[in-house]
Amino acid sequence: MMGTPLLIGSAVFTAVLAAHVLIWRIAKPRSEIIALAVMFIIAPGVLFLAGIGVLSNASTVAPIDLVAAVVLYYALACAYIQTYPGFNCEIPTFKIVRVIAASMPRGITYEGIAQNFDAAELQGSRTELLGRDGLIEQTADGQQVLGFKGRALADFFIAFRKMYGLGTGKG
Amino acid sequence: MLTARVLVVTIIFFMALIPLHVGCVRWLVHRRKAFSHQGLLMGLILALNVPLLGCVLALCGTGNMSDLLTAGMYAALTYTGLAYAYFHLFNMSETARRIKMIVGMRHNTARADDTPAYAVPDMIHARLERLMLLGHIERIDGYYVLRNRFFVRVDALMRAWKSLLGIGC
Numbered sequence: 001m002m003g004t005p006l007l008i009g010s011a012v013f014t015a016v017l018a019a020h021v022l023i024w025r026i027a028k029p030r031s032e033i034i035a036l037a038v039m040f041i042i043a044p045g046v047l048f049l050a051g052i053g054v055l056s057n058a059s060t061v062a063p064i065d066l067v068a069a070v071v072l073y074y075a076l077a078c079a080y081i082q083t084y085p086g087f088n089c090e091i092p093t094f095k096i097v098r099v100i101a102a103s104m105p106r107g108i109t110y111e112g113i114a115q116n117f118d119a120a121e122l123q124g125s126r127t128e129l130l131g132r133d134g135l136i137e138q139t140a141d142g143q144q145v146l147g148f149k150g151r152a153l154a155d156f157f158i159a160f161r162k163m164y165g166l167g168t169g170k171g
Numbered sequence: 172m173l174t175a176r177v178l179v180v181t182i183i184f185f186m187a188l189i190p191l192h193v194g195c196v197r198w199l200v201h202r203r204k205a206f207s208h209q210g211l212l213m214g215l216i217l218a219l220n221v222p223l224l225g226c227v228l229a230l231c232g233t234g235n236m237s238d239l240l241t242a243g244m245y246a247a248l249t250y251t252g253l254a255y256a257y258f259h260l261f262n263m264s265e266t267a268r269r270i271k272m273i274v275g276m277r278h279n280t281a282r283a284d285d286t287p288a289y290a291v292p293d294m295i296h297a298r299l300e301r302l303m304l305l306g307h308i309e310r311i312d313g314y315y316v317l318r319n320r321f322f323v324r325v326d327a328l329m330r331a332w333k334s335l336l337g338i339g340c
Contacts, residue, residue, distance in 0.1 A: 002174055002241040006248070024336045068178045072245060075252030082259030085267075087333045093266070093298045094326040100308055100315050101323050107314030114295055135273055146276050154277035157264050164196040166208075168274050169265035 004065040009072030012047070016040055017080070033133055036084060040077040048073070092117070173242065176230050181246045184223045185253040191215060192261075207304035208265055209258075216254040223250055266301075268294070 020039055029035035048070045052063060099116050100108055130136045135150035146154065161168060192215055199206050227246045231239040263270055299315065302308045307319040317323070 002177060002238065002245045005174060006241050006245045010248075021335055024338070028337065062174070064172060064174045064178075068174050068245070071178060071182070072249045072252070075249045075256070078256035079252045079259075082256045082263075085269075086329060087336060087338055091326070091329075092268075092294060093302065094322060094329070096295065096298050096302065097307065097317070097322040098326060100317050101320070104317055107311065107316035109313055110295070110299070110315070113299075113315065117295060130269060130272065135269070136276075146273060150273050151277060153270070154273045157270050157274055158277065160260075160264050164193055165200045166196065168278075169267070169271060 002068070004061055005068035005072060008061070008066065008069035009076070012044055012069070012073050013076040013080075016044055016077070031132065032084075032088070036081055040081055041074075044073060044077070173230060173238065177227055177242045177246055178249075180226045180230065181223065181249050184219055184226075184246075184250050185257075188215060188219055188254055189257065191219075205304065207301065209262055209301070210305050212258055212261055216251065216258060219254075220247055220250065223247070266298075 016039060020036075023029070023035075023039070048066065052066055095116065096113055099113050103112065130150070131138075131144070133149075134147055135153060136144045137147040138144055158168075192212055195211060195215065196208070199211070223246055224243055227242050228239065231242050299308070299310075302322075303310065305319075307317070307322055308315050309318050310316075
């Protein structure tokens, strides 16, 4: 009985993931956030809505099965989209773990780990990405300041951390 | 109807995770306990799978084995997917340099390229501390040693996926 939503939800997710790999290999979109939202959220949403419309006139799949498939699909899609930013840049925690793993069995000192990090490289790549995603913008005198999207996102995370009684994350 | 019941139970478990997590963090912060924020949330996510599967088993009580298996897989996959997305949101608020940068800019209107919060030593110390709290590394006589290869494997998987996507950095 639950095989249908399990099959539909995971099959649609696999198909979208395959399309994502194909598109990224052919021509990686400039604004990845928008491209991912269209591919993983909007396009499948339209597909599912059309599916519900078609199925309301047919009896092949029960509407509740399709609703359950939609929930499963979006659970998987949200998990993937949240993981995606990690593919775009070097994750410092993983780099640290890699450096320590390479130094085993003796281990490595703090200075040894720090040698592998370059401040300009880390900050430069993030500043570039912030600009590309429209979170920061350049003023007339060349300064980089938060844009509307950046301010909204910052306010969201400030409120989010307050809910747990926590201060700003250590980054 | 089984599908509707399993779906509702799965969503209820996901919705319950958030206040449970908020409550646990607030309680531990109030008690001034040192704990791994990520470890706590991961533990809660995994632990809630047990009562969730128990509920699914109760719902499928009179059904056949195939129903039980597919319902269990559906509930576990959907709940874990949603919970994993929530984990990333929380983790992002904790570890994302981009978020720290824009929150820093919001607080002190600093420019993107001179946010002091971005000092490399702080960034490394924060991560070493988190890894030690998680029990993945240990510091012995000034040397950091690996205690758990989980992140090494995740890193290898992510690099393989990056290479499949054609992303190089």
